[in-house]
Amino acid sequence: MSDEDRRDSLADQAAAWVPPWERPRPPAAEPDTADVTSDVTAPSPATDDLPAQPPVQEPESAALPADLDRAEPDRAESDRAESDRSEPEPGEPFVGESSEAAGVPRRQSAGRRRVTAASEPAPELSDTELRGALEAILLVVDEPVSELVLAQVLEQPAERVGPVLDEIAAGYTTAGHGFELRRAAGGWRLYTRPEYATYVERFVLDGQSVRLTQAALETLAVVAYKQPVTRSRISAIRGVNCDGVIRTLVTRGLVEECGTETDSGAFLYRTTTLFLEKLGLNTVDELPPLAPFLPDDVEELADATR
CATH class of the missing domain: 1.10.10.10 (Winged helix-like DNA-binding domain superfamily/Winged helix DNA-binding domain)
Incomplete structure (x- = not known):
């Protein structure tokens, strides 16, 4: 076979080549490949005297432009479908299949994350509890304390603390205690009653007093x-x-x-x-x-x- 005949044969084979994705599916019973192989690989009588040629490999670029035009849209559609499948849902981070296969856990979506509960407000004290708490604080203060500070310490409304302090002061006066709750210097503090000042001075000063000149x-x-x-x-x-x-x-x-x-x-x-x-x-x-x-x-x- 001459070189021109060989080139024509290769061109015919390239023209007749069909991409794998366009080939029809083979039937259930596979054909006998021995005959096909013998037809393709057996040398013709005219070429017995020629040296053995290596088997012809089908070039990938031998597809006709029409085949390429048909193949590219299919490949583009498959790429778009793959990108759509890999696109994360709104509010959910992207995790590829490879990371799942490697054992990487999928991150929890933003909508499913646990939200820490806000600190609950302090329970409202009853009148008896509020009264007792105020009396306990007033017994240890060394200077007048305002209603706002007392409300912040007890975590109670400031408008509720003032009336309770007034009730406590009125109750001490009515009961005739030797001390009284009095507002002074913008706050509240317990004081001894003036009628018992002589006894208090005698106990505290023991006859010694430092007075201003x-x-x-x-x-x-x-x-x-x-x-x-x-x-x-x-x-x-x-x-x-x-x-x-x-x-x-x-x-x-x-x-x-x-x-x-x-x-x-x-x-x-x-x-x-x-x-x-x-x-x-x-x-x-x-x-x-x-x-x-x-x-x-x-x-x-x-x-x-x-």
């Missing part, structure tokens, strides 16, 4: 009624220098600095919460008026000092 009391009164006030103003009212007395009152916690004066830059002083607590007052507005204690000729004395 007359100068300290006068200076403290000026600060209480004129606050905020500077040291020069206090000295002008009292007629003497009061620097040492102011230092003593600041050390005892009855007076504190509260800024500076705009014009002169001098320090301003005011009374503290401890001052209100010691006097049993809620605010400085409860201080007694000064008019009953002033002399009748106060205007004449003021003119004389000028």
Whole structure:
């Protein structure tokens, strides 16, 4: 066989080649492949004198353009179907088949995740329990405590704590106890009754008491009624220098600095919460008026000092 005949034979074989996916399914009984193999591989008489040629392999690129055109859409459709199957559901992470086969557990979807329950509100106390809890706290406080702080500690509404405190105070007064619940310095605290002050002083002080001097009391009164006030103003009212007395009152916690004066830059002083607590007052507005204690000729004395 000449080279041209051999090329024509190869071209015919390439043209007659059908892709595997388009070939018809073989029947149930498989044909005898021995005859087919003998027909294909047996050399023809005309080629006995030629050297043996290697078996011809069907080139993959020998498919006609029409076959390629038919094969590409099918392959694209299969790719799209595979991508649709592998696309994760909304709200669920993607896990491939290979990861499942490898033993990787599928992550739980966002919609199925367990949500931690919010902290439940504290149970509401009964009136008896609330009253007992308030009395227990008030027995250990060392300074007046506000209704808001008590409500936060007991986890109860603030509007419920106030009326209960009023009932407790009224109950102590009605029962005639030696102590009372009183509002002072913006909060509540237990105090001994004034009629038993003599016995309390005798027990606590044992005949020894540290009292403020007359100068300290006068200076403290000026600060209480004129606050905020500077040291020069206090000295002008009292007629003497009061620097040492102011230092003593600041050390005892009855007076504190509260800024500076705009014009002169001098320090301003005011009374503290401890001052209100010691006097049993809620605010400085409860201080007694000064008019009953002033002399009748106060205007004449003021003119004389000028």
